[in-house]
Amino acid sequence: MFTRNNLADLHGQAGDATGAAEVLRELLPDQVRALGADHPDVLRTHEALAYWHIQAGEAAGAIAALRLLLADRVRVLGLDHPHTLAARGNLAHWQGKAGDAAGAAKAFAEVLADRLRVLGPDHPHCMVARGNLAYWREQAADASGAASAYADLYRERVRLLGPNHLDTQAAAVKFDYWRAKASPPRTGSGTGAQTRRGRKPNTPGLGGKQV
Known part of the structure; x- marks a missing residue:
């Protein structure tokens, strides 16, 4: 799993944000199965997945990843944690970018x-x-x-x-x-x-x- 994380980083550093997101999307269920949903490595992968979707400008992928990240932060950190509030803001932003300005x-x-x-x-x-x-x-x-x-x-x-x-x-x-x-x-x-x-x-x- 460590090697696959590094592979995602290499894709991203080479300018292939979509490829980085794809590697992490395939890695995530394996991490959850092996480590558990609340393991710090799993939470970091959710965050990285959202980041690379955003870097790729993929609104639908960013929204899906940010929803997973938000659920993690609410569960682990609570509703009022600044990181949870930041995730909500980022999700709202990408709702708008996807065409739902009123929802944003x-x-x-x-x-x-x-x-x-x-x-x-x-x-x-x-x-x-x-x-x-x-x-x-x-x-x-x-x-x-x-x-x-x-x-x-x-x-x-x-x-x-x-x-x-x-x-x-x-x-x-x-x-x-x-x-x-x-x-x-x-x-x-x-x-x-x-x-x-x-x-x-x-x-x-x-x-x-x-x-």
Whole structure:
């Protein structure tokens, strides 16, 4: 089994992420049978399998591997462990990448609530979750939901980063755009140059991230 793990690493290092994932997928049931589902080597293989599917850009494989990894972390570490929360965030991200933007947004709303409860509002992972919630509501074309999420993100960035930080300003632009989409202004009463033109702003630092 050690040799097969090394083989997966060699595939990955050579740029063959799909091959690495395939080796680990075949290794995993043998490890579980020999070592037990909660053995550290088995848990590491689940994590590595998810990693190589992600590196290969294989959404379906990544989702399947992340679900296994999440089940392991819940069972071994508990629901509130930071590694469990990270796995939930990564799974939500790949749900969105697979085309389920609304499902990803719903999952990130739940992840954010739990991160706030466990980690506190000032933790960087809470800020990441806020950005992802806003981003996936945007991708789902949920105008009112996106406006609400970007408003929250903007307030938190002002509080933690200051009003002049580029990420804060990016959130303000997104909020302005989605507020206008959710409540279109009367003709001739635009809310800003970008929203008057009806252009979707392309701003950095606003979600679509894992963690």
